[in-house]
Amino acid sequence: MANKSMLLFSVSLVLVLLLVETTAPQGQAHAIDCGVSCAYRCSKSGRPKMCLRACNTCCQRCGCVPPGTSGNEDVCPCYANMTTKNGRHKCP
Known part of the structure; x- marks a missing residue:
């Protein structure tokens, strides 16, 4: 049961990070020199x-x-x- 909840947490975290990365305004996702x-x-x-x-x-x-x-x-x-x-x- 703990493995399932850990897997669900990991998948959710990846999805949130992908959502943040793909919806960030252009030029704001990464700093540039x-x-x-x-x-x-x-x-x-x-x-x-x-x-x-x-x-x-x-x-x-x-x-x-x-x-x-x-x-x-x-x-x-x-x-x-x-x-x-x-x-x-x-x-x-």
């Missing part, structure tokens, strides 16, 4: 200061930065869809 992520993202940029400024703004708003130095934006849709006031792509 924007400085490190953006430094790598902009490491091959021709205009690194401008790239870092834009990347850090996007990272702080979205809570994520796509992996690599370019592309991979499907990993972070908020980052990929952010635009400037002129309608141009904001995030590097």
